[in-house]
Amino acid sequence: MNTVTAKAERVRLAIFDVDGVLTDGRLILGDDGTEHKAFHVRDGLGLVLMREAGLKVAIISARQSQVTAERMAALGIEYVYQGSQDKAQTYSALLDELDLPAADTAYVGDDLVDLPVLNRAGLAVAVADAHPLVRERADFVTAAAGGRGAVREVCELILDAQQRLAPLLARYTDAAN
Numbered sequence: 001m002n003t004v005t006a007k008a009e010r011v012r013l014a015i016f017d018v019d020g021v022l023t024d025g026r027l028i029l030g031d032d033g034t035e036h037k038a039f040h041v042r043d044g045l046g047l048v049l050m051r052e053a054g055l056k057v058a059i060i061s062a063r064q065s066q067v068t069a070e071r072m073a074a075l076g077i078e079y080v081y082q083g084s085q086d087k088a089q090t091y092s093a094l095l096d097e098l099d100l101p102a103a104d105t106a107y108v109g110d111d112l113v114d115l116p117v118l119n120r121a122g123l124a125v126a127v128a129d130a131h132p133l134v135r136e137r138a139d140f141v142t143a144a145a146g147g148r149g150a151v152r153e154v155c156e157l158i159l160d161a162q163q164r165l166a167p168l169l170a171r172y173t174d175a176a177n
Helices: 003-010 041-052 066-075 087-098 112-118 132-137 150-161 165-173
Strands: 013-016 056-060 079-081 105-109 123-126
Touching (some): 003 123, 003 150, 041 066, 041 150, 087 112, 105 112
Parallel strands (some): 013 105, 105 123
């Protein structure tokens, strides 16, 4: 068994950055000041599958966004932290709240502000188009870019390592027969 699989087996809490991970990192601002983001629908189903498997899912974002709040609510994500200027502090508080060791967490990031959490998480993941230092420090780098299926890739990696993926997919594949 490889190290990534062993680390993924332990994950009880998966934490995701938003801009550059759940989205492609672009911020689209309308003339009226409204913010628009594109979330990949397959990433959303990946997060739902994680929850359905009994894993906890969280986001920690340095930015505050109503669009993000609405998307996370629609997906049933309970732990949503926005406007976090110190992600490591937010991460520590979340671990305390859930009474989890860092080794039981995965963190997915793309930029320098994610390094303090990536350095502590049991499974550190960078999206394909992450900053070079983030990719260098990650245990696993996705094939897909942020906002382009990277989150789904991580969800399936963790669920597969825990042998939870096949039963979740069976309801879709068995229904097709």
